[in-house]
Amino acid sequence: MQIRNIAIIAHVDHGKTTLVDKILHETNVFRANQETGELIMDNNDLERERGITILSKNVSVEYKGTKINVIDTPGHADFGGEVERVLKMADGVILLVDAFEGPMPQTRFVLQKALQLNLKPIVVINKVDKPNCRPDEVHDAVFELFFNLDATEEQLNFPTYYGSGKNGWFNSSLEQCENITPLLDGILEHVPEPKIEEGTLQLQITSLDYSTFLGRIAVGKVTRGSIKENQPFSLMRADGSVVKSRVRELYVFESLGKKKVPEVLAGDICAVVGLEDFTIGDTIADFENPEALPIIAVDEPTMNMMFSINNSPFFGKDGKFVTSRHLRDRLMKETEKNLALRVVDTDSADSFLVYGRGILHLGVLIETMRREGYELTVGQPQVIVKHIDGKKSEPYEILVVDVPEEFASKVIDLVTRRKGEMLIMETKGTMQHLEFEIPSRGLIGMRTQMLTNTAGEAVMAHRFSEYKAWKGQIPGRGNGVLLSKEGGTTTGYSLDKLQDRGSFFVDPGEEVYAGMIIGENNKPGDLVVNPNEGKKLTNMRASGSDAATNIAPKIQMTLEECMEYIQHDECIEVTPNHIRMRKVLLNEEDRKRVAKSMKTEA
Structure with a gap:
């Protein structure tokens, strides 16, 4: 066929x-x-x-x-x-x-x-x-x-x-x-038929499958020769080592499933069962005369984040997997199939530096882990800085925004404040098509502001272009945050009294702890408030004073929005049922001490 x-x-x-x-x-x-x-x-x-x-x-x-x-x-x-x-x-x-x-x-x-x-x-x-x-x-x-x-x-x-x-x-x-x-x-x-070269078996593993019955399955296209059930072969690893193994079962893709077959000829895509220790990019080659195919090159990551165990007062309430060993094993398992991801150990046994392609790439990993029952704390995303020719360099991206004409000036203003430079401006129907070159740092936290400034009308997309010279300081979040003074349960009475201070990320009746971010301040600078105060009960009643409190509903933020929102001294606590933002240092005195020492150093 x-x-x-x-x-x-x-x-x-x-x-x-x-x-x-x-x-x-x-x-x-x-x-x-x-x-x-x-x-x-x-x-x-x-x-x-x-x-x-x-x-x-x-x-x-x-x-x-x-x-x-x-x-x-x-x-x-x-x-x-x-x-x-x-x-x-x-x-x-x-x-x-x-x-x-x-x-x-x-x-x-x-x-x-x-x-x-x-x-x-x-x-x-x-x-x-x-x-x-x-x-x-x-x-x-x-x-x-x-x-x-x-x-x-x-x-x-x-x-x-x-x-x-x-x-x-x-x-x-x-x-x-x-x-x-x-x-x-x-x-x-x-579309041409697959090119088939003369020679012995070669199959490069390009993706991974997993079955609870069969274990890990290697998927790839047979570029030359043929592969049979029970056939011995050599697995050529990326590090140059060669492992001898045998094909246990062979499957080809048929409709939405797989069909077991005795042999697969060159040109077809197949799944091989029987390999234990392999990674994507390895070559399955002839047993006697193995020849490796070139390794798959993948673009470098541009962003990193600190993943740590959950050390908040609510540690272990939700998740099944909470220790650093669980976290490390899960991240290492992810790097086997997620080629653009890297995990590096840090000085602390409880924290790992995870490198990825962007906020969505890392966000999907965190969301997947959360659904699997993991509890963890993640820090602010940082771009990867390199020194090229002795100069400090950072990744730049090409940002494309399509927006109705009346909002174009607001978009240009927002992007240029974040050190972006306009490359192209043209009209497409009723829309303005804008293209900018902007440091990757400038994109962190921009999506929310962009949608607010354009009444939700902007369509933005970006892609990595190259490393260029460091652009200097980029303004971060304008407003400070509201922090909980102590642990307890929030009350409607307290939140109602605090509404003129800012907007809240919690509703009445939610559990909070000291140092947790419960809202956004209306002004710059952080403010510590007590959201747990109950009303003092007396026998005196005044008409109208006990009317139902009128509290605005809390602001719901997705994981990616939280990742873009937090600053360097803040982190996100992620558990199967909750996403909470908090300060890295929960104690107010500790935060003041660090701020003081930073001032004296400066």
Whole structure:
């Protein structure tokens, strides 16, 4: 049977996962009466809640006697480590672009990786049924993007399909047709068959699977030779060592699941059971004459955070895993499959420095651990500073903001205050398209301010560009915080009296402890308040004074918003049921002493 291996790449929200759903339905993967729902591939809770793809996944369909292996990839640059390795399995890519927004910064990031690997591109312009869409302009913009990324003559000559994934049609012209078969025919026509070299077995492990029955499973594409059940082989490690092992079971992808097979030939993607100690990038090679494939290169992390055990007064109330050994084992396990993540031990046995691609990348890891029953404390995200040619350098990003014209000046003002420089300003329909170059530090905490200043209308995206000279001090949070004076339960009476001091992150009746951040001060500087004071009961009553207290509801903050909100002397306590912000030093006297010593040093 002929094989085609294709990856689908696009900016977040342009419709990748919906397209995969339609391919699965079109090729009759499901029975006619089977309830499947939407977003079949985004099958973990976090992906469904956020509406984004985090982990790349494989699925295979059969069309006109050809097996098509489809790889769904994440659109966020934060999960670039996922994309870089799975593209190694593909021979062609479908670049999916929104007919209104056109190519976005993260599309550029993934497309660049695909073109460098010499993959054959097919461009699909999606959502042509949307009002004010501009498919012809978008087609020109895509061509320009290919040209800027140094595409070859052959890659520049890409086929284009138009359609609507939601309505289930794609065609080589703007004319609506009944289904997506023109696109499937285009995949068979334009995507080359896998290149098969002569020689002995070579298979690079590009992703990891896990089964409670079979243990760890290695997934990759057989680039040459064939692999059989029970066959002995050599595992070539990244550090140069060679381990002899044997294939216990072999699986190929079929529809949404896997099928056990006795042998897999070159060109197909398969899952190998029987390996214990392997990492992504290792090569499964011939037993007698092993030859390794080049190691997968992944871009460097740009941000780090301190992960520590939870040492707050509420330690151990929620979580199952609370010790530093639990935390260390879990982080080390994550680095095996999450290539862009690094974990470094610190001087303290209870803290670890975790390096990642961005706030979303680290936030998803923390959220996953929290749901698994871990308790931990995380510090303020810091960018990674390097010394290049003796100069202090920091990472810079390209920030793209699309916003209605009346808010453009507010956006420019906000970005320039954070040391950003404008590169491009142009009009797209009723929207202003702005591009800036900004230090990564300037982006931390910007999203909330951006949405406040533009009434929620701004669409922003950013990607790492390069390391450049340090830009100096960037203004942080303007206002101080309200801190709890002592532990106890908050009362409505107390919060009502304190409302003119600021806005609260807690409701009446919540447990708090000394040093916990319970709200935002209206002014700069931190303020210690007592939210637990009850009303003194007397026999005297005055009409109207006991009317129900009128307290504004608390401000709900997500984990990523908390990560962007905290300053260097604050941290976040994360447990399965709660996310609380607090000072690193809970005792007020300790904080004053440290502040005093810092002043004398300065």
